[in-house]
Amino acid sequence: MKIINITKVALLAVASLMLLPAQADYPEKPIGVMVAYGPGGATDFQARIATLASGKADLIGQPIYILNKPGAGGRTGWNWFASEASQDGYMLGAYNVPHFIAQSIVFDTKYNINNLEPIGNWGADPAVLIVGKDSPFNTVGELLAHAEANPGAVTISGAGKFVGHHIAFLQFAKASGANLTYIPASGGVDALRMVKAGETVAGFNNLSDSARSASDLKILAVADLTRHDYLPDVPTLMESGVDVDDSSVNFRGLMVPSGTPQDVVDYLASKVPAMFNEKKTQGKMKSTNSPSRVMSRDEVISMWSERQAYLTELLAGLK
Amino acid sequence: MNSQIKLSTIIVTLVSAFLVYASFILGDSENYLFPRLISATIAILTIMLWFEKGEADKSTNFKDLMPGIAIASAFILLLKILGFYLASMIVFFTLVMYYTKPTESKDFWRVLLIKLGVAFVFTFALYGLFTLLLKVHTPEGLF
Amino acid sequence: MEFLNYFDNVFTVYHIALLVGGTFAGIILGALPGLSPTMSVALLIPFTFHMKPESGLILLGAMYTATVAGGAISAILVNVPGAPANIATALDGHKMAQNGKAKNALHYCFISSFVGGVFGVFILIFFTPPLAALSLKFMSTELFWVAILGITIIATLDSKSVIKGLLSGLFGLMLATIGEHPTNAVERFVFTEHLESGVHIVVGLIGLFAMPQVWNLLENFYAKKNQVFSATGDATLIESFKLVFSKLKALSIGSIIGSIIGIIPGAGGQIAGIVAYDQSKKVSSNRENYGKGEPEAIIAAESANNSMVGPSLIPLLTLSIPGSPTAAVLLGGLLIHGIFPGHDIFTKNPEVIWTFIDSLIIAQILMLVIGLFLSRHSKWIMKVPDNYMAVGILLLAVFGTYSIQNNYSDVLIMFTLGTLMYFGSKAGFSPVPVVLGLILGTMTEEKFLLGNLIGNAKGSSFQHFTSGTINIVLISLCIASIVYGVYSSRKSKKN
Numbered sequence: 001m002k003i004i005n006i007t008k009v010a011l012l013a014v015a016s017l018m019l020l021p022a023q024a025d026y027p028e029k030p031i032g033v034m035v036a037y038g039p040g041g042a043t044d045f046q047a048r049i050a051t052l053a054s055g056k057a058d059l060i061g062q063p064i065y066i067l068n069k070p071g072a073g074g075r076t077g078w079n080w081f082a083s084e085a086s087q088d089g090y091m092l093g094a095y096n097v098p099h100f101i102a103q104s105i106v107f108d109t110k111y112n113i114n115n116l117e118p119i120g121n122w123g124a125d126p127a128v129l130i131v132g133k134d135s136p137f138n139t140v141g142e143l144l145a146h147a148e149a150n151p152g153a154v155t156i157s158g159a160g161k162f163v164g165h166h167i168a169f170l171q172f173a174k175a176s177g178a179n180l181t182y183i184p185a186s187g188g189v190d191a192l193r194m195v196k197a198g199e200t201v202a203g204f205n206n207l208s209d210s211a212r213s214a215s216d217l218k219i220l221a222v223a224d225l226t227r228h229d230y231l232p233d234v235p236t237l238m239e240s241g242v243d244v245d246d247s248s249v250n251f252r253g254l255m256v257p258s259g260t261p262q263d264v265v266d267y268l269a270s271k272v273p274a275m276f277n278e279k280k281t282q283g284k285m286k287s288t289n290s291p292s293r294v295m296s297r298d299e300v301i302s303m304w305s306e307r308q309a310y311l312t313e314l315l316a317g318l319k
Numbered sequence: 320m321n322s323q324i325k326l327s328t329i330i331v332t333l334v335s336a337f338l339v340y341a342s343f344i345l346g347d348s349e350n351y352l353f354p355r356l357i358s359a360t361i362a363i364l365t366i367m368l369w370f371e372k373g374e375a376d377k378s379t380n381f382k383d384l385m386p387g388i389a390i391a392s393a394f395i396l397l398l399k400i401l402g403f404y405l406a407s408m409i410v411f412f413t414l415v416m417y418y419t420k421p422t423e424s425k426d427f428w429r430v431l432l433i434k435l436g437v438a439f440v441f442t443f444a445l446y447g448l449f450t451l452l453l454k455v456h457t458p459e460g461l462f
Numbered sequence: 463m464e465f466l467n468y469f470d471n472v473f474t475v476y477h478i479a480l481l482v483g484g485t486f487a488g489i490i491l492g493a494l495p496g497l498s499p500t501m502s503v504a505l506l507i508p509f510t511f512h513m514k515p516e517s518g519l520i521l522l523g524a525m526y527t528a529t530v531a532g533g534a535i536s537a538i539l540v541n542v543p544g545a546p547a548n549i550a551t552a553l554d555g556h557k558m559a560q561n562g563k564a565k566n567a568l569h570y571c572f573i574s575s576f577v578g579g580v581f582g583v584f585i586l587i588f589f590t591p592p593l594a595a596l597s598l599k600f601m602s603t604e605l606f607w608v609a610i611l612g613i614t615i616i617a618t619l620d621s622k623s624v625i626k627g628l629l630s631g632l633f634g635l636m637l638a639t640i641g642e643h644p645t646n647a648v649e650r651f652v653f654t655e656h657l658e659s660g661v662h663i664v665v666g667l668i669g670l671f672a673m674p675q676v677w678n679l680l681e682n683f684y685a686k687k688n689q690v691f692s693a694t695g696d697a698t699l700i701e702s703f704k705l706v707f708s709k710l711k712a713l714s715i716g717s718i719i720g721s722i723i724g725i726i727p728g729a730g731g732q733i734a735g736i737v738a739y740d741q742s743k744k745v746s747s748n749r750e751n752y753g754k755g756e757p758e759a760i761i762a763a764e765s766a767n768n769s770m771v772g773p774s775l776i777p778l779l780t781l782s783i784p785g786s787p788t789a790a791v792l793l794g795g796l797l798i799h800g801i802f803p804g805h806d807i808f809t810k811n812p813e814v815i816w817t818f819i820d821s822l823i824i825a826q827i828l829m830l831v832i833g834l835f836l837s838r839h840s841k842w843i844m845k846v847p848d849n850y851m852a853v854g855i856l857l858l859a860v861f862g863t864y865s866i867q868n869n870y871s872d873v874l875i876m877f878t879l880g881t882l883m884y885f886g887s888k889a890g891f892s893p894v895p896v897v898l899g900l901i902l903g904t905m906t907e908e909k910f911l912l913g914n915l916i917g918n919a920k921g922s923s924f925q926h927f928t929s930g931t932i933n934i935v936l937i938s939l940c941i942a943s944i945v946y947g948v949y950s951s952r953k954s955k956k957n
Contacts, residue, residue: 006766029620032456038504038791038867039504039507039508039791040503040504040791040792040793040794040795041509041788042794042797044794045507045794045797045798047513048508048797048798054832064712065454065456066508067867067868067869068866068868069867070659070867071641071658071659071660071662071867071869072641072642072649072658072659072660073642073647073659076659076867076869077640080869103647106647107647107648107649143351150763150875152918152919153919153920153921154919155915155916160645160647161646161647162644162647181915181916181918181919183912183915183916184645184646184647184912185912186644186645186908189782189783189784189790189793190727190728192782192783193598193727193781194601194602196781196783197598197599197601198599199602199916200916208948209782212782212802212804213781213782213804215804215806216781216804216805216807232920276624287800288797288798288799288800289797289800289802300487327885327886327888327889331889338636341651346650348729349646350643350646350650351650351764352908353635353639353907353910354636354639354650354651356667357632357635357636358636360548360628361629361632361633361636362628364628364632365629366624367625368625368626368629371623371625371700377888379681379888380681380682383680383681383682383683383684383685384641384677384680384681387676387677387680387681387852388677388881391676391856391877392877394498394856394860395860395873395874395877398860398870398873399870403860403861403864407857407860407861409854410856410857411853411857412854414680414849414852414853415849415850415853415902416685418680418848418849420683420684420847420849421847427929437850441857442853442857445857445858449861449865453497453505453865454505454508454862455505455864455865455868456868457861458870460886
């Protein structure tokens with residue numbers, strides 16, 4: 001009888017432990033961040049930099065490790081994150097707006113903005129319109145005049161379909177009314193190569209990568225609402241007379257799957273922006289040419305739903 | 320043509336027929352241009368394969384192979400449930416216990432202990448290499 | 463001769479320790495299936511995070527150099543190439559091992575890797591500006607013809623039957639179309655969610671080579687004494703050096719082809735070994751022995767692999783265009799340290815870049831020394847009993863596969879594909895053309911579609927693909943390769 005009693009007590013103890021709110025002392029072990037791209041890519045290394053300070057006691061208080069799940073343009077990782085990742089706050093995910101929202105609109109994905117909860121945003125990389133350094137075009141106007149005279153002949157490269165560059169292209173084509181041809185390369189690096197080599201007439205690419213290669217390129221305009229610190233002399237598309245807003249800006253940040261306990265979400269939301277803003281982290285972002293823009297959870301929630309509504313409209317009929 | 324060549328040719332034919340079906344019926348012409356080209360060529364080559372006089376196939380010793388495939392398949396399916404490392408240790412031990420040469424030591428317990436030990440050490444080495452050194456996070460499963 | 467000034471930066475205790483450690487670890491990692499150069503460098507990048515830029519780059523460079531050579535060890539000893547680059551080495555290297563000459567094969571492999579590697583680094587040092595300009599001339603249409611050139615060698619690569627060779631290659635091309643469409647992002651042939659991200663090249667490689675080896679060991683477990691071979695060869699170092707340097711033709715073909723392929727942007731690096739193998743076979747007087755354990759074959763393949771390393775950094779450093787998949791990962795490693803590739807990289811960061819390049823030369827030397835040292839101990843691997851060997855390969859294949867994309871579906875793909883391949887090989891199909899098809903499939907389709915889009919925008923797609931010096935040269939090479947293939951298969955039938 002005694003043995004049975006001991007077993008009972010042990011079972012009760014275990015059961016009560018399980019009933020206790022696990023998040024009471026969250027976080028008690030290292031936290032993962034799922035990146036839907038391979039190691040060495042921009043999202044991957046920015047995620048590593050942005051989470052550098054997480055171990056500090058006044059920030060998250062636990063180190064963060066990166067889990068790369070690349071494939072199918074990010075869909076493999078995000079699908080896994082929404083359907084299989086643990087919902088206890090020990091697995092965060094990195095998002096890429098507008099890319100991941102556009103994909104969830106066009107394709108049949110397991111994730112969408114309704115089963116994910118944003119935590120905070122660390123970076124914003126606008127798309128820029130670039131031409132090769134030997135190109136005859138020096139302004140957006142000259143490029144569009146050429147496109148008007150030769151419908152379809154102006155080719156514009158970007159890092160594939162439904163990424164920020166593609167959104168920028170669609171907006172640009174719509175607003176200017178010009179007949180342009182989009183060339184979906186297999187990634188930002190290859191899209192940039194096409195412009196440098198003169199294979200395509202122009203291209204939309206990341207501001208950070210283009211600013212780095214400024215000696216091989218001419219940067220005509222930024223697809224954002226304001227000019228960027230890195231390129232103070234480059235006008236926005238709006239200044240150049242084409243009505244394109246900031247919908248194509250590539251926002252990067254952290255999220256958790258829906259179903260994560262509210263107090264864990266609140267805890268992370270209160271600590272993560274401070275982690276992104278930490279001095280050393282910001283220094284490292286700057287020295288690697290990664291444009292930083294820290295946003296709180298509430299700001300990201302409204303940014304996501306704005307993009308969702310706008311992209312649904314823009315991509316209607318496109319597939 | 321011997322029966323095994325016939326069998327393998329039939330299998331290749333079936334596979335290519337499926338590929339042709341999948342690329343022509345399931346897909347649209349814009350996105351399936353390449354698969355169609357490839358599958359059509361595969362289909363033509365399969366027809367040529369029927370008339371090719373080749374060497375005889377190597378025979379398969381299913382009696383010795385099948386238990387291995389069965390154990391390994393079970394391992395692959397159990398990976399996510401038991402966790403990578405526990406499943407690895409079990410499959411290591413099971414395979415080396417099942418495949419035992421008659422020349423090995425007759426002392427059953429000694430052999431068992433040695434094999435258990437090697438399975439443990441090998442799994443631990445995998446853990447050291449992948450989890451500790453390369454920081455690869457494998458699914459944990461039960462444990 | 464600016465590069466000579468920075469050698470003392472390499473010869474600090476810390477950097478030499480990094481080089482020795484990185485080279486040793488690189489050879490071992492490279493030999494494990496799944497931990498290809500690309501994977502190993504990618505896994506290492508986070509470790510370099512807190513290092514100084516030049517220290518981090520030295521470690522990454524040593525890793526890149528050593529893993530490329532290390533992949534040959536498993537190719538030779540167990541017929542499982544560590545990376546796509548080592549497929550050609552497995553063809554003759556494993557045959558040599560079966561003939562009781564594993565040690566000789568390893569010697570040839572490391573010596574020719576060293577020669578090719580140093581050749582490649584010197585190309586990088588002396589010819590960077592002109593070759594960077596050349597690299598930029600390889601656009602979608604040129605890359606398409608490069609891929610087609612690779613496809614033309616599929617049929618005659620490793621099959622007794624041309625039809626079966628072609629079928630295997632086409633099967634590989636078909637595998638490459640699974641998953642995301644290269645330009646339109648729609649999914650194709652995704653019948654189950656496990657196929658969502660397609661068949662990754664290294665996943666395919668592990669499945670097609672490692673799994674058949676597991677099944678082979680188990681199937682014949684009771685039939686033979688011990689599959690692995692008793693003798694490992696009696697080569698002395700001097701004899702091996704003499705032999706390698708007597709095969710100047712194979713050595714120079716390998717080094718030159720490897721260098722050329724290195725500067726071509728994109729997936730090129732992975733096919734350097736196999737293209738060099740094929741070319742040296744075409745001009746060799748020992749043609750008949752290729753595939754049966756011919757040292758020349760190993761020399762050509764391995765010198766090409768390592769000579770590709772240096773030139774693949776040329777477009778990377780000056781244009782931020784990677785010349786191989788590993789160079790693509792290295793780009794991330796550069797950016798993390800705030801080193802931005804560009805024409806001015808040699809004037810802006812001379813210290814870091816020249817130290818890095820100099821360290822590559824030292825890494826080649828260390829790779830040679832450590833490699834030759836390990837060759838002496840290859841007999842230990844040979845002594846592993848078949849049952850332990852089989853389960854060891856199985857577990858490494860599973861872990862290696864999983865670590866590539868942290869994806870369980872890849873493990874299922876690897877296992878299924880490998881088991882199919884085993885039965886396919888019984889019917890005379892070879893895994894080599896399948897892997898080559900898998901590597902070239904995406905490249906062919908993507909470059910064709912992009913070239914077609916651009917060509918149509920310019921007016922005529924056909925003209926776009928057939929004009930330009932490089933295009934015409936490549937098309938002629940394709941035709942020559944096909945004509946030669948037909949001619950030689952006719953000739954061998956007559957004999």
